[in-house]
Amino acid sequence: MNRTARLYALVEELRAAAPRPLTVAALAARFEVSTRTVQRDLQTLMEAGVPVRTSPGRGGGWSIDPKMTLPPVHFTAEEASALTVALAAVGTSAPYAGAARTAAQKIAASMTDSVSAAARELAARIVTLPSPSNYEVRAAVEQALTTRTVLRLSYVDAAGRESDRLVEPAGLLATDGRWYLIAWCRTRRAGRGFRLDRITAATPSSEQAQPHDLAELLLGSAAASAVQPTTLASLTPRRACSLSSGFG
Known part of the structure; x- marks a missing residue:
């Protein structure tokens, strides 16, 4: 399992167990990686804005609020292309442009190889003229x-x-x-x-x-x-x- 797939699998593992926390050791055993790798992955999720949190002490561990996350979404090639065009139209001066950019990155990471290839091929053929942005x-x-x-x-x-x-x-x-x-x-x-x-x-x-x-x-x-x-x-x-x- 590559790292991108493991990050999404970690989120789903935590969602399935919620509200019960899971220990780093349990997650490492589940994905057959080291505890250090799991710690690094969980830190990456936190930095990406995923609502994972840790609670110390006996009975503690890592958990996630399922109300703040979405289950995996599977796009068709046509839907992925439509999202690519729509997100390309969001210029840097548009409201919530930063959130749109990170959303695009998350969408791209969740796509299957064939769908991702179609979306990336289309993205390579879209250009925009920069506009001033405060x-x-x-x-x-x-x-x-x-x-x-x-x-x-x-x-x-x-x-x-x-x-x-x-x-x-x-x-x-x-x-x-x-x-x-x-x-x-x-x-x-x-x-x-x-x-x-x-x-x-x-x-x-x-x-x-x-x-x-x-x-x-x-x-x-x-x-x-x-x-x-x-x-x-x-x-x-x-x-x-x-x-x-x-x-x-």
Whole structure:
């Protein structure tokens, strides 16, 4: 068994035993490797963000929260190619681009040899033009959206006017390769769309933001006809928006 296969097998072994912990010695015997190899593999899983944890003392060992992981997913060659194209379209300036990159790596590692070869062959024939990316701004926006907290930002509008805003994020909107943060602007006391590449600075706060309906904030704007992408429809029962027509 190669190391990649063993890493996935380790996760499944821990999932099957959960919530009971397994000792390093038991895992080493199960996979016929040294305890040092198992320790190194478990450390690799932790660094990759897999929710494995260790508990010391008698009765302790390594365990995993099965609610925080997914069982193995087997892709067809067509599905793997579709994911390759979709992930290639996520530029470095797009929200959650970093998470998309690590997800792509995990997907690639889980593919069978034939499916992986098909996806890699297609990936070799896809290129993109780099776009400017402000990592600090993007990370702050991601954090505020995920934690539902108030965001302080500096913004330059289409006319070149600079302003500082305190906003309550509601969601993201995409059109023509551009991303917008849709939020309730406390400064303007109204819903506003902020183009991510025009946000020059952003700082998330610890203050909890009030909930705002994304569709309601878009009413009366050029993005009022925005609809949820069909590929996301199965993930949420509520209406989410991604633009299908122009926005300022």
